[in-house]
Amino acid sequence: xxxxxxxxxxxxxxxxxxxxxxxxxxxxxxxxxxxxxxxxxxxxxxxxxxxxxxxxxxxxxxxxxxxxxxxxxxxxxxxxxxxxxxxxxxxxxxxxxxxxxxxxxxxxxxxxxxxxxxxxx
Numbered sequence: 001x002x003x004x005x006x007x008x009x010x011x012x013x014x015x016x017x018x019x020x021x022x023x024x025x026x027x028x029x030x031x032x033x034x035x036x037x038x039x040x041x042x043x044x045x046x047x048x049x050x051x052x053x054x055x056x057x058x059x060x061x062x063x064x065x066x067x068x069x070x071x072x073x074x075x076x077x078x079x080x081x082x083x084x085x086x087x088x089x090x091x092x093x094x095x096x097x098x099x100x101x102x103x104x105x106x107x108x109x110x111x112x113x114x115x116x117x118x119x120x121x
Contacts, residue, residue, distance in 0.1 A: 006034040006049050011037055017042075077113075079106035079111075080107065084113065085097040107112060
């Protein structure tokens with residue numbers, strides 16, 4: 001199925017094609033194609049002068065935003081949020097090992113990976 005925009009060969013208008021089903025009794029046998037501007041009937045879909053759409057690429061792969069990496073690979077998942085000593089409270093986040101307030105993205109050399117709560121069952 002092609003597009004809907006045409007340049008009519010009969011009236012020369014920049015118009016839309018109107019598709020109507022063609023029936024033989026109650027059985028659909030095909031489609032009729034008309035110019036929406038002048039009503040000209042085309043013999044078949046192959047005769048309809050559809051507008052070609054040549055899409056021009058504005059942006060290339062070089063223009064895409066490169067992903068931002070905050071942590072180095074060795075630092076990934078080694079921040080306080082994933083540490084066994086991290087205590088989350090709605091009012092404050094603490095490190096039980098160092099007894100101080102921390103942020104979830106803080107890091108320290110005493111990191112211990114938190115046990116997965118789902119694997120204990």
